[in-house]
Amino acid sequence: MGHEVMANILAEQILQDANLETSRYTITELLQDPLSEFLTKTWVSAWNFCISHNLIWLADGLINYLMRLILLPIGEVSAVAAMHQALDYIAPDILICTADTAGKCLGSWAKEKQVPFFLFVTDLSIFIDLASPDAIHICYFPETANAIQSFPFQLTYWSQKLTRHTQISEQIKFIAKYLYDFVLCYPKNRIYRSINQDYQPQNQAQFHVIGPLREAKHFTSRDKTAIRERWQLSPTDSCILIASGSFGGKFCTKYLKYLDRLALKSLVIIVACGRDETLTIKIKNMARQKQNYRLLALDFVDNLHEWMSAVDVILARPSAGVLLESLLAHTPLLLPRLATANDRGAINFIEKYQLGECFQNQHDFQLKLNLLLEQKEFYQQRINELLKHYPSTFEQQRERLQKILLKR
Structure with a gap:
């Protein structure tokens, strides 16, 4: 943990x-x-x-x-x-x-x-x-x-x-x-x-x-354009990473259904399945079927921090860990308001400093996601403004x- x-x-x-x-x-x-x-x-x-x-x-x-x-x-x-x-x-x-x-x-x-x-x-x-x-x-x-x-x-x-x-x-x-x-x-x-x-x-x-303090790799400088080219992600694609720590589970499938109902053009959805092997198999099977979007499944990987930098939005289960890692990746978060008490701080912090958005229900989810995709530069600027008060390198x-x- x-x-x-x-x-x-x-x-x-x-x-x-x-x-x-x-x-x-x-x-x-x-x-x-x-x-x-x-x-x-x-x-x-x-x-x-x-x-x-x-x-x-x-x-x-x-x-x-x-x-x-x-x-x-x-x-x-x-x-x-x-x-x-x-x-x-x-x-x-x-x-x-x-x-x-x-x-x-x-x-x-x-x-x-x-x-x-x-x-x-x-x-x-x-x-x-x-x-x-x-x-x-x-x-x-x-x-x-x-x-x-x-x-x-x-x-x-x-x-x-x-x-x-x-x-x-x-x-x-x-x-x-x-x-x-x-x-x-x-x-x-x-x-x-x-x-x-x-x-x-x-x-x-x-x-x-x-x-923010995470492993040294999270402090490394990352070129979003170069990472996208490496994984054959178009610079014009709207890329969303769904992450639930190492738990995987129903969080990922629930919000994948939310995304499935949206009519977003050039959409790429990346599901970080963690150690949930059942979820990995399910997502890979779905990816083989014809979808309106491109779907990728990640099992437990050591370079998730690079994926976090490559995407436009991180849809995640609220936690301090994902908050810190998203800040160091300079990528805004989209969080559900439903969270355990120890994780509610991430929601409060996101809203206080406008580092992303939090949603209550499916309709709210769509509104907040569109806002994040349309105003990416604003949220990245807010992240940069916060980080300038703290050490910028792991050293x-x-x-x-x-x-x-x-x-x-």
């Missing part, structure tokens, strides 16, 4: 030349607990199933909200001793977390050992477990930093310490007060912050805003992050 992608970028591309030894662990690897491993695999499988079948509300309600409202404090209490023991054995000099739900346990160990602790926020909108008084937060844009500082740190989740030495009575008290604050008093104390508004700061959490990003992470 996106958390692992960012961990790999930091370890393999940002810190590889800094004379450091880097070690990567998942939370289940730290805990070495069969039950925890089973629950994590179940959670990931459930999430992937819901997303690939476009069951957005189910994924959001069960996993994003219910897990954090009910299971988060229980999981932290049960995991803290084992996690701290594992960290004692590893004994890192710097601790970086790119995952959800681990910040409290990791942060308390880092504070006890006086080790720098960085919490890398891989989404734009955030939940309660991504704001920590013990962490230096790294985020892409200032809107996320504003959301981080909007949480009141005097509430139980942040004010009550949780370490391996916490007594059982205190653990029970922590869980009870957490449930009171965030379940019984949920209308007042929400666990989620979108980025669709400016919040009044309620804490002094530390943060760094770094701008600049590497240098800046190394200074942030290694200055101590």
Whole structure:
């Protein structure tokens, strides 16, 4: 998932030349607990199933909200001793977390050992477990930093310490007060912050805003005309890429039907099927049939960033990853408004800076797509205007992050 992608970028591309030894662990690897491993695999499988079948509300309600409202404090209490023991054995000099739900346990160990602790926020909108008084937060844009500082740190989740030495009575008290604050008093104390508004700061959490960060290949200069010539795409064609991360699934087929009903001339549709082999076969079979447009199927490829630069519009499932990659490709996005809470930040950000369009239904889809195709230069100009505030090369990003992470 996106958390692992960012961990790999930091370890393999940002810190590889800094004379450091880097070690990567998942939370289940730290805990070495069969039950925890089973629950994590179940959670990931459930999430992937819901997303690939476009069951957005189910994924959001069960996993994003219910897990954090009910299971988060229980999981932290049960995991803290084992996690701290594992960290004692590893004994890192710097601790970086790119995952959800681990910040409290990791942060308390880092504070006890006086080790720098960085919490890398891989989404734009955030939940309660991504704001920590013990962490230096790294985020892409200032809107996320504003959301981080909007949480009141005097509430139980942040004010009550949780370490391996916490007594059982205190653990029970922590869980009870957490449930009171965030379940019984949920209308007042929400666990989620979108980025669709400016919040009044309620804490002094530390943060760094770094701008878009993806693998080095996304920062390479790309010639759209040359790429189109290589793949025999006419410069006059309207090219649309449908992408759903590595999930493939019903997202791609649903919006392919939307495009099938449009009467666009010289249309090329490229479907990024990811690891969905069934979808790849289906799209390739459709491509052999006579269509009013040219249809191409991509399985999981290493050069998707080039395809993103070659097309006019990227029709994608909302996520921070696709937002960052489309910005670095200088290609506007077309996003459905239906998205899980952690991905709604991409929608809010697109609309705030006019980096693309978002649609509600099929009629809205047609209007927004026509707008993107007719005013391509306007959206590219908006993208350029945003990017000029951030490092333009991967080398600049590497240098800046190394200074942030290694200055101590």
